[in-house]
Structure formats: structure tokens, C-alpha cells
Amino acid sequence: MIALLRRDLVLAVRAGGGFGLGLAFFLVLSVLVPFGVGPEADVLARIAPGILWIGALLSCLLSLDRIFALDFEDGSLDLLATAPVPLEGVAVVKALAHWLTTGLPLTLLAPGLGVLLNLPPAGFGWLVISLAVGTPALSLIGAFGAALTVGLKRGGLLLSLLVLPLYVPTLIFGAQVATQGAAGLEVGTPLVLLAGISAGTLALMPFAAAAALRINLR
Structure with a gap:
């Protein structure tokens, strides 16, 4: 594990699997x-928490299709399916890796962008x-969506619609926590x-992702 x-x-750092792309998108947004909305300080202060949360969500979304895609393409996913490690554990590790390379950097970058x-x-x-509390759910849900679309070519749009x-x-x-x-x-x-x-996503999504992987690997 x-x-x-x-x-x-x-692989995420070397292949650029959302590590730099997500941060760049977050910064640009x-x-x-x-x-777009004007330089009024009161307006920006009111919408800042929601904008930052939307930016973090969309940044996480950019790299979801790569969670299982590389392993599916090179055959590693078939080996993982027959390994002693259960697929539920594989899904948790994949989601954790996605969070560490996407969700955690976004969390650390957010205060600077809040300025x-x-x-x-x-x-x-x-x-x-x-x-910090919410982005793990984005990665876990994203792992489930990526497992559903892992066998599809150009499944990025479908993945977005699903998750x-x-x-x-x-x-x-x-956004409500940040706003209040x-x-x-x-x-x-x-x-x-x-x-x-x-x-709840930690308890349920690994099993759902593993079931989706088993169906796609048949």
C-alpha cells in the first residue's frame, strides 16, 4: 500500500497529473x-469564500480522469486487481494520492489567494x-467517478457530469463554513x-469504486 x-x-508529479495544472487553474481563477466583478472590496469580501471553494472544486475535477487511467492503459490495474491488496484499499490509496497532490496544495494555497x-x-x-475537511470527500467521490469511466475513451466529460x-x-x-x-x-x-x-464518502466510496473497477475489468 x-x-x-x-x-x-x-507519477503525479512527473507526469503533471493535475499537480501543477490544478494549482495554475486555481491561481488564474x-x-x-x-x-470580472470589479475591484469593490465589499463585493469581493462577500463572494471570496464561495469563489475559492468553486475554484478548489474545479481544480480537483481537472485531474480526476487520471486516477485510474494510467494504470488501466499500461495494464497495472489488472495486476492490482489480482494482487493480495483488495481493490477497496487500492481505491483509498488512489484517492489519498490525488488529495495529497491536488487537495492539500490547494488548501495551503487558498489563504494567499484569499488576499x-x-x-x-x-x-x-x-x-x-x-x-482540509472537505477536499478529501472530493477526491473520494472523484475516485468513484474515475472508476466508473476508466474503460471509456475521452470519458472526461462524462466523469464531470457524474461527479x-x-x-x-x-x-x-x-463555502458556508468559510463564509460564516x-x-x-x-x-x-x-x-x-x-x-x-x-x-460518509470514506466509508462508502471505496466499495463503490472497487465494484465499478471489477465491472470494467471483466
């Missing part, structure tokens, strides 16, 4: 928003917390719900 995780991390969007000082900590509706609850509660935290309001309820979504 550790060797598989290390291999995926090396944050830079362009002030040009560009005039995010209130009180919101920086809650933004990081919300992304975007599943991303909506995470986006809602994640920036306004100095209570964030307990949306934070608990966001953590519950991540815990």
Missing part, C-alpha cells in the same frame, strides 16, 4: 475574478479548515455536516 502510494505520488479576493482576516483560518452533482453538498457546506467564519458567525453545524460528508 505504501509502495503504491509512493508510486502514484511520483482567483486573479480573473476581481477583473487577492479581500477575504476578511477572520475567514482565513476557517477557509483552510473547511478545505458534479455529488460534489454539491460538499461545496454548499464548505469570515463573518464571525457560528460554524459548528456546517462544519459537522461537512465532516460527516467526508466520513
